[in-house]
Amino acid sequence: MSAPPPVNLGEELKDAFKPVNTWDIQVSNGIAWLDDLQSFYRERAAIEKEYAGKLNALSKRFHEKKSRKSASLTVGDTPQMTPGSLESASLTTWTTILNTTELLATEHDTLSNSLTTEVADTLKSLSTRYDDYRKRHESLAQKLLSERDGVYSDLNKCKSKYDSECKDVEEKRQKVDKSYDSSKTKAQKSYQNELVEMNNVKNTYILQIAAANRHKQRYFHEDLPDIINSLQDLNETRVAKVNGLWTLGTELENKCHQNSIELLNTQLSEITRNLPVLDSGIFSQHNVGGWVEPVDFVFEPSPIWHDNPDLVIDEPAQIYLRNILAKSRNNSKMLKVEVEKRGKDIVQLSERWDAVKMNESEVQKEIDIARALLYQKEQILPHAYQLLTCEVEIDVVLNAVGDVARGTQSHNFKSTSFKIPTDCDLCGERIWGLTSKGFTCSDCGYSCHAKCEMKVPAACPGVLDKAAKKALKEENKVSLKTASSELDLPGEGLTRSVTVTSTTSTLAPRGTGAKLTKSPSISGASVTSTAPTTAAPSLVPSVATTTAPTRRVIAPPPERYIAPPPVEDSPPGSPASSRPTSSRDGGESGKMLYTFTATGDGEVTVTEGTAITIIEDDGGWMQVRLANGEEGIVPTSYVQKIEKKSRGPPPPVRPRGMKKPEKKVKALYAYEAGGDDEASMAEGEEFVVIERDVGGWVKVKTRFGEGLVPGTYVTDV
CATH class of the missing domain: 1.20.20 (F1FO ATP Synthase)
Structure with missing residues (x-):
């Protein structure tokens, strides 16, 4: 008999782990069938002592069992084509064994003991082992599906974030239309920054699309076929082992039944014909369906910001x-x-x-x-x-921009906890908070926000000593100040560009001498852009203002960051006690944390502890009114807002002794700490959450103290 052609279920049955696994569980071709075989031989050993009558009854009963399960054991529960009266090679061999059993009417104790110890016990061990193998295959298949769905979920998140950024850009553009005078330059700068952020989010979205497509291809063409082939190998190995046990049982019977030697030889020949691949072949033939590979993911433009699927490649x-x-x-x-x-x-x-x-x-x-x-x-x-x-x-x-990293030196950024006020060397704004809100290059000392990390040019000068790092800090400050002065030029316009268009606009930096005024002065716009002639026209005219000298508000020393007592607690007769705590016209109330001296038009001099009414707050400067009716602007960082006391019912009191429930996370993977502020963890280990979203990390409490772990390595319990 020539060997049948090899069968590869992973290649022939696409996305078919569930039916293959179900088929493998069935009695004929799965783990449960081994229990039937074990029961058969144990019962056979007992019945052998009761001679031919019992053997005939047993054979008839297992014939009926086989008939009821014949179709599902041969082609599974949901075949694409019904087999009719056709049975698998294993079932055909099984039928021969049952027929031979009907002719073996006598048995004795030696055969009974041999069948129990050498066949039935081995089948029990085989059933236990292979059931464990099958469950582990199921776990691996679920892990594959979870990893693939995780990639799909990341793609959906990127799409949602891109749509949100597009909406934010449009809102910023509308604010530019509605703004005037000095606030217009600030609105233009905010719009330009939001546009850059949108382009970065778009690039991330496009990269995630490519990754999702590649992951999809790997799942359907590599990982899933591999586990299906592994199941096929497991099933065929099990069939081969069952063949060996059948052969052993038959040989034991041959010793005890010399008069039945001819029948037993026929049974042996049937068993040898039951090649493991035959069952896989008939299952494959009756389960080939019209599977169609899912289409690739494509870029979906936002309904708010229509764009093309190309990467943004401006500077x-x-x-x-x-x-x-x-x-x-x-x-x-x-x-x-x-x-x-x-x-x-x-x-x-x-x-x-x-x-x-x-x-x-x-x-x-x-x-x-x-x-x-x-x-x-x-x-x-x-x-x-x-x-x-x-x-x-x-x-x-x-493929999009070539090897843009060639000849550059990236910064060696490490997550950093800033214990003193520190400015971002990229955008110049303060990095707030004592937890890991930013990064510092361990080589040159360059510091930046977590959100600015991917915007920092790859221009690290290498390892510097303390003096060189300080000099580099000063140089960065000068560069930022120069860049801010260059941006504060009148007459520049703002353009809404296409994907590969770079625009130049004048946006006044936060902390300069820009004033809040009530008399806007609008002039014509001039546009500077590298876009082609088909690019979108300028949406917003620029604001012509007189350039004020660049100033940066110097905050008080760190020891003065502690706020003074509330206004209502000030001693009688003090300036704070003589000021109102709320506005008659419904504005917010506040008080000065530090004394501010006016240095330009529109500003107002206010002493520390003075109560004020907040008229307008743009995030950097605040227009306020004093008790004597005088109005002007002061730095936002110099003002503490006073919330109005609520007259509603008191909040519910937690019962004494009842603790606030702790948030916990569980480690998905093992992680080795890479710094003093990080924590090592083993897979499956649980921790109490101290703080979330620490620059993509989670701060947890361990048995050794506190530390940071990657946010993607843990899940909520």
Whole structure:
């Protein structure tokens, strides 16, 4: 008999893990069937003592069982084509065994004992082991599906974030239309910054689309076929082992029934014809369906901001893409090492599995290898998926703008907790908070917000000493001040550009001498743009103002950041006690934390502790009214707002002794701390949450203290 052609279920049955797994569970071709075989031989051993009558009844009963399950055991529960009267090779062999049993009317104690110890007990062990293997395959399949759905979920989040950014850009543009005088330059700057942020979010969205498509392709063409083929191998190995046990039982019977030797030889020949691949072949033939691969994901323009699917490659975007390229390259190097290491382990374990899977004398070794192999396949998934994402990002960026990272030196950023007021070296704004709100280059000392990390140009000068780092800080401040002065030029316009268009606009930086006035002066607009002649026209005219000298408000020393007592607690006769705490016209109330001396038109001099009424707050400056009716602007950071006391019912009191429920997270993966402020964790370990969203990290309480862990490595309990 010639060997049948090989069957590869992973290639022939697309996206079919569930039906294959269901088929594998069935009695004929799955784990449950081994229990039937075990029951058969145990009952057979007992009945052998009661001679032929009992044997005939047993054979008839198992014929009926087989008939009821014949179709599902042959082609599964939901075949694409019904088999009719056709049975699998294993069922045909089983029928021969039952027919032969009807002719073996006598049995004795030796045969009974042999069937129990050498066949039935082995089947029980085989059933237990293979049920464990099948469950681990299910776990691995669920892990694959979870990883794929996680990538799809990330894509949906990127799409939502892109739509939100487009909406924010449009709102900023409308604010530019409605603003006037000095507030217009600020609105223009806010709009330009939001436009840059939208382009970066768009690029992230496009990169995520490419990654999702590549992950989808891997799931349907690599990972899923691999686990289906593994199930096929498991099933065929089990069939081969059952063949061996059938052969053993038949040989035992042959010794005791010399008069039935001819029938038993026929039974042996039927068993040898039951090749494991035959059952897989008939199942495959009756379950081939019209599977169609899902279409690739495509870029969906926002209904608010219509755009094309190309990457934005203007100067700010190239900085962002350059940082993505450098980070993806660094990550891919580390991930490749891990993937290659685990890949070698999987190859070695697969070879060891092939060597021991048919050897019943090394059952424990088989169990250890099977578990280790499935564990390694599960553990390689997160690293392989992250590596695939990095490779996609590298390919997409290189194809769009070339190797923009060549000849550059990226900063060696580390998450940092700033204990003193520190300005961002990129945008010049304060990095607030004592937790990890930003990053610092461990080589040159460059500091920035977490949100500014990917916007920082790759121009690290390398490792510097303390004096050089301080000099570089001063140089950055001068550069920011110069850039702010250059932006504060009259007559510049703002354009809404297409994807590959760069625009130049005049946006007054926060902290300069811009004033809040009531008399706007609007002049014509001039546009500076590198867009082609088909680019969208300028949407907003620029504001012509007299350029004021650049000033930066110097905050008080750190010891003065502690606020004075509330106004109502001031001693009688003090300036604070003589001021109103709320506005007659409904405005917010506040008080001065520090004394401010006016240095220009529109400003007002106010002493520390003075009560004020807030008329308008643009985030940097605040227009206020004093008790004597005088109005003017003061820095927002110099004012503390006073909330009105609520006259509603008091808040409910927590019962004494009842603690506030603690938020907990569970580690999805193991993590080794990379710094003093981080915490190591093992997979499955649980922690109490202290603070969330710390620059993409989560601050948790461990048995050793407090520390940071990656936000993507944990999930809520």
